[in-house]
Amino acid sequence: MVFGQNMISSAQVATIAATEGDLYLTTDTNELYIGRTNGNLRKLGGITQLAQDNTTGALNFSDSDGVQQQIELISTDANNAVTAGADGGVYLPNSAVSTVYMGYFIINATGNRTITGIPFRPSQVSFTAHANVETTGINADNQVANNDRGIANAFGTMEGFARNNGGGITQLAMYIGGSGNSINDISRYSSTSRCIGVRYSNQNGDNLGLTAASLTSFNADGFTLNVTNRADNLLVLYKAYR
Structure with missing residues (x-):
């Protein structure tokens, strides 16, 4: 903060008892100084x-x-x-300008799964998956008999997310689906402790198994999941945000 403005001569610069924050202008050399804490003057400008x-x-x-x-x-x-x-x-x-990165992985076992290769540390990730789409390059039916009542004939779609929330992790997964046998009832699933969750069902909506995972950490180039359940393999698309 500047408290005052003073006019002095250049001869006074070395001897004056300056007030901290005050400005001092020499009338003969037109140089500007400011008062320092120790009572001396400091010349403004003059950077070399x-x-x-x-x-x-x-x-x-x-x-x-x-x-x-x-x-x-x-x-x-x-x-x-x-x-x-x-x-x-x-x-x-x-690479630093990029704020969104998309990719995929396949759940084929329970346990920890670390996803790498993202060109930044993500702060949040969204997930999408569909029951009985287990890998890339599929162009076929379910490869079992018509009207099968098992997992292989279940269908449905899942969305989920995980977000860094001040050091903690907020996440949620939700799923809705049915069976290719018939639809007498539907299958529903949601969880705030998972970011991925697919509940396979028969024609009556009865639970045939669950594939689910939670996000446990955001890393320098990706994230780590804990796959808690695996009823069937699952292809998962993800979108990571810086």
Whole structure:
């Protein structure tokens, strides 16, 4: 905060007892000073020897007192995507601009499953899956007899998500489906402790098995799931957000 403005001569600069924050203008040399905590004056302006470090991007200069100073232009915060370019300028690579990444994986066993290869640490992920779509490249019926009442003839769709919520994880999965045998009743599932959940059913909506997973951590290049149930293999599409 500036408290006052004062007119002085250049001869007084070295001897005056300055008030911290006050401005002092020399009438004979037209130079501007500010009062420091110790009662001395500091000249405003007069920056010299300005140079940039091409490795770190930092600006180095000599202040009005001849003291070497440095200004960091690039944050050292964790996960900062900005770096110093070849000429020392601030550089943001194309991969850092990406905020959404889409991919898929297949659930084929219970236990922990780590998904990698995402070009950033995601903050939230959404999931989509369909009962009896177990892998890529399918163009067929269910490969069992017509009117089968088992898992292989169940159908339905699932959506889910997981979100970093201030260090905790908020997640939910929901599913609705039926059976290719007939539909006397439907199958429903939802859970706030899972982000993936498919409830296979027969024609009466009776539970034939569950494939389900929860998200346990967001990682530097992906996320980790805990597959708690596997009644059948499941192809899962995901969309990750920075």
